[in-house]
Amino acid sequence: MHLPQSDPPYAIQRLAALGPLDTAARNALERAVASAYLVRARSELLSEGEEISSPCLIVQGWAARTRMLSDGRRQFLNFLLPGDLVGLYQHDCALAVSAVVALTDVKLCRAPSGDTSPALEQVYAVSKAFEEAYLLSQITRLGRLNAHERICDVLLELLERLELAGQSQGGTFDFPLTQEMLGDAVGLTPVHVNRMVQQARREGWIEWRGRRIQIKDTAALADRLGRSPTRVQGR
Amino acid sequence: MHLPQSDPPYAIQRLAALGPLDTAARNALERAVASAYLVRARSELLSEGEEISSPCLIVQGWAARTRMLSDGRRQFLNFLLPGDLVGLYQHDCALAVSAVVALTDVKLCRAPSGDTSPALEQVYAVSKAFEEAYLLSQITRLGRLNAHERICDVLLELLERLELAGQSQGGTFDFPLTQEMLGDAVGLTPVHVNRMVQQARREGWIEWRGRRIQIKDTAALADRLGRSPTRVQGR
DNA sequence: CGCGGCCTTGAACCCCATCAAAGCTGGTGG
DNA sequence: CCACCAGCTTTGATGGGGTTCAAGGCCGCG
Numbered sequence: 065m066h067l068p069q070s071d072p073p074y075a076i077q078r079l080a081a082l083g084p085l086d087t088a089a090r091n092a093l094e095r096a097v098a099s100a101y102l103v104r105a106r107s108e109l110l111s112e113g114e115e116i117s118s119p120c121l122i123v124q125g126w127a128a129r130t131r132m133l134s135d136g137r138r139q140f141l142n143f144l145l146p147g148d149l150v151g152l153y154q155h156d157c158a159l160a161v162s163a164v165v166a167l168t169d170v171k172l173c174r175a176p177s178g179d180t181s182p183a184l185e186q187v188y189a190v191s192k193a194f195e196e197a198y199l200l201s202q203i204t205r206l207g208r209l210n211a212h213e214r215i216c217d218v219l220l221e222l223l224e225r226l227e228l229a230g231q232s233q234g235g236t237f238d239f240p241l242t243q244e245m246l247g248d249a250v251g252l253t254p255v256h257v258n259r260m261v262q263q264a265r266r267e268g269w270i271e272w273r274g275r276r277i278q279i280k281d282t283a284a285l286a287d288r289l290g291r292s293p294t295r296v297q298g299r
Numbered sequence: 300m301h302l303p304q305s306d307p308p309y310a311i312q313r314l315a316a317l318g319p320l321d322t323a324a325r326n327a328l329e330r331a332v333a334s335a336y337l338v339r340a341r342s343e344l345l346s347e348g349e350e351i352s353s354p355c356l357i358v359q360g361w362a363a364r365t366r367m368l369s370d371g372r373r374q375f376l377n378f379l380l381p382g383d384l385v386g387l388y389q390h391d392c393a394l395a396v397s398a399v400v401a402l403t404d405v406k407l408c409r410a411p412s413g414d415t416s417p418a419l420e421q422v423y424a425v426s427k428a429f430e431e432a433y434l435l436s437q438i439t440r441l442g443r444l445n446a447h448e449r450i451c452d453v454l455l456e457l458l459e460r461l462e463l464a465g466q467s468q469g470g471t472f473d474f475p476l477t478q479e480m481l482g483d484a485v486g487l488t489p490v491h492v493n494r495m496v497q498q499a500r501r502e503g504w505i506e507w508r509g510r511r512i513q514i515k516d517t518a519a520l521a522d523r524l525g526r527s528p529t530r531v532q533g534r
Numbered sequence: 535c536g537c538g539g540c541c542t543t544g545a546a547c548c549c550c551a552t553c554a555a556a557g558c559t560g561g562t563g564g
Numbered sequence: 565c566c567a568c569c570a571g572c573t574t575t576g577a578t579g580g581g582g583t584t585c586a587a588g589g590c591c592g593c594g
Contacts, residue, residue: 115533131439134525139442141435154389154424157533161432189389197396199434200376204366206441207374207486211550242572251442256550258574274559290369298350298392446582477540491582493542509591 073097075123078147078229082190089184092176097123100173103166110151110164118174119152125170126240128249129162140249142198143167143222147229149175149191168240193296198225201294206251209289214250215260216269217289223279224293236278308332310358313382313464317425324419327411332358335408338401345386345399353409354387360405361475363484364397375484377433378402378457382464384410384426403475428531433460436529441486444524449485450495451504452524458514459528471513 076093079085085093100123103109109120109127127144141162144150150164152175178185201221205214222239226232243261244254252260264270269285271278279285286292311328314320320328335358338344344355344362362379376397379385385399387410413420436456440449457474461467478496479489487495499505504520506513514520521527 113530129435131435133439133443137443139439141438153428155421155428155532158428159531159533161428161529161531162435186390193388193390193393193396196431196434199431199438200364200366200397202438203376203434203441204368204374206438208368208372244572253551254573255552255575258572259550262574294396295348296394296396297390298394479540488583489540490542490584494582497542 073123074229074231075121075147078145079187079191081228082194083187084183085187086181086183088181089176089187092180092184093121096121096173096176100124100171103170103172105166105168105170108163108165109170109172110160112160112163114160116151116153116158116160120150120172121175122146122148122150123171123173125166125168127164127166127170128245129164130248131162138248139251140245142195142202143225143249145222145225145229146231147191148195149188152188152192167245190297194294197294197296202249211250211252211256211260212263213289214252215246215257216264216285217291218246218250219270219277219279220282220286220289220291221294223282234278235280235282236276238275239272239277240275308358309464309466310356310382313380314422314426316463317429318422319418320422321416321418323416324411324422327415327419328356331356331408331411335359335406338405338407340401340403340405343398343400344405344407345395347395347398349395351386351388351393351395355385355407356410357381357383357385358406358408360401360403362399362401362405363480364399365483366397373483374486375480377430377437378460378484380457380460380464381466382426383430384423387423387427402480425532429529432529432531437484446485446487446491446495447498448524449487450481450492451499451520452526453481453485454505454512454514455517455521455524455526456529458517469513470515470517471511473510474507474512475510 073094075097076085076090079093080090105125110116112131122144124146127150129141129144131139131141133139144164150172151158151160175188176184178188198221201217205217209217223232223235223237226237231237242254243257247254247257250257261270261272265272268280270280308329310332311320311325314328315325340360345351347366357379359381362385364376364379366374366376368374379399385407386393386395410423411419413423433456436452440452444452458467458470458472461472466472477489478492482489482492485492496505496507500507503515505515
């Protein structure tokens with residue numbers, strides 16, 4: 065198993081989409097990304113309760129923040145995609161409040177300090193705000209949506225996020241997860257995820273073959289779910 | 300309906316529990332709290348998508364961040380208790396990513412700027428980290444706990460938070476919400492909340508009469524749920 | 535005393551979990 | 565190039581946890 069090459073660095077593209085990057089920020093990011101290292105699928109990037117040394121940037125691959133229950137139940141809190149930051153906290157001696165696991169092979173690097181430039185710091189803050197918004201969406205998804213809605217909703221969210229980074233074209237994106245992982249995200253069993261995915265296929269909402277997912281009519285589906293694009297900033 | 304007096308300002312006590320407050324911070328907080336104003340139960344403190352003018356501090360009463368679906372389904376994202384901050388963001392032109400509603404009458408004031416003192420800024424950051432931790436707990440609660448566990452778990456979390464502010468003694472605290480509101484928090488119907496509460500009563504985990512809830516054996520219950528105290532900071 | 539809001543209870547139903555087994559697929563080695 | 569294998573997907577049958585609908589009881593308040 066090896067990573068596909070990714071010369072368009074999606075991570076930087078995503079951050080740039082959150083706010084203008086000055087040259088200082090861009091240079092620092094490019095240097096950081098160049099020094100990225102590989103973490104194998106299934107390994108823990110961060111353990112719950114661990115002290116945070118310095119924030120990291122996902123350069124390539126998918127990860128997830130997770131919580132495990134003592135009896136083995138597992139819940140993914142959110143997905144971490146290229147351009148997402150891990151372990152960004154404002155206070156001293158911060159402890160990780162959740163573990164982070166690599167869902168695929170992941171390329172990772174230390175995130176340049178926010179002190180590099182005010183523009184970068186601003187982008188970090190916007191990124192944090194998006195992360196919070198996605199956590200809130202996850203809560204309503206789990207609390208009030210049924211299985212069919214959960215699957216469709218989370219796929220739309222992923223599409224929205226991947227589009228920001230330029231990783232999708234025409235509602236199509238690369239989806240490297242198993243249905244079981246998807247279940248861990250939306251609080252369903254793998255069996256039921258499968259049934260709902262097939263229903264969504266039959267009803268013509270999605271196409272999903274191998275690692276590619278296409279959402280056929282994004283606008284109509286979003287409308288049906290009452291979803292509107294995530295916004296954290298005015299002006 | 301009127302608010303009980305609260306000369307021990309729980310809000311300040313809670314913030315002080317998050318980290319040392321220097322006199323500048325303490326003075327600013329006391330001035331802010333003194334100018335608190337009343338917001339009636341059921342009114343919106345903040346609407347989703349609204350531009351944040353300046354962060355607020357809950358001085359007294361309970362509020363909740365909420366999301367509504369187009370068909371009327373409602374989900375509480377988290378509870379806001381005295382000492383909690385509303386609308387604290389690091390980036391410019393921040394938009395509220397969720398509405399905030401008063402669940403009881405609420406006393407509210409503008410939060411002193413973090414620039415007041417580094418100590419205050421640190422406490423704000425710790426508060427934000429706790430809020431994130433509680434959001435994550437909420438996700439696993441909704442995603443992987445059954446109804447009985449959800450109820451017990453959220454009550455333990457509330458106890459933990461109220462204890463921080465000195466608002467509970469011996470596992471007992473004032474609970475001003477209806478069972479329907481509790482259901483909106485844990486993603487259950489009011490009917491089923493009621494059944495689970497009664498089961499928890501029968502099994503001797505809780506006592507709940509009127510506005511007072513007592514958790515009989517906190518340690519045993521926490522242990523049964525695999526709950527450990529929320530920590531966001533080392534040292 | 536009456537009324538509105540909340541709590542409580544019952545019965546029926548449905549969504550999703552669980553258990554089990556059978557296909558499929560992509561990757562590996564012979 | 566084919567055979568094999570592990571992991572993932574798919575399908576079926578069954579049961580249970582939670583919802584829904586409906587009605588009755590309780591309590592505080594005017």
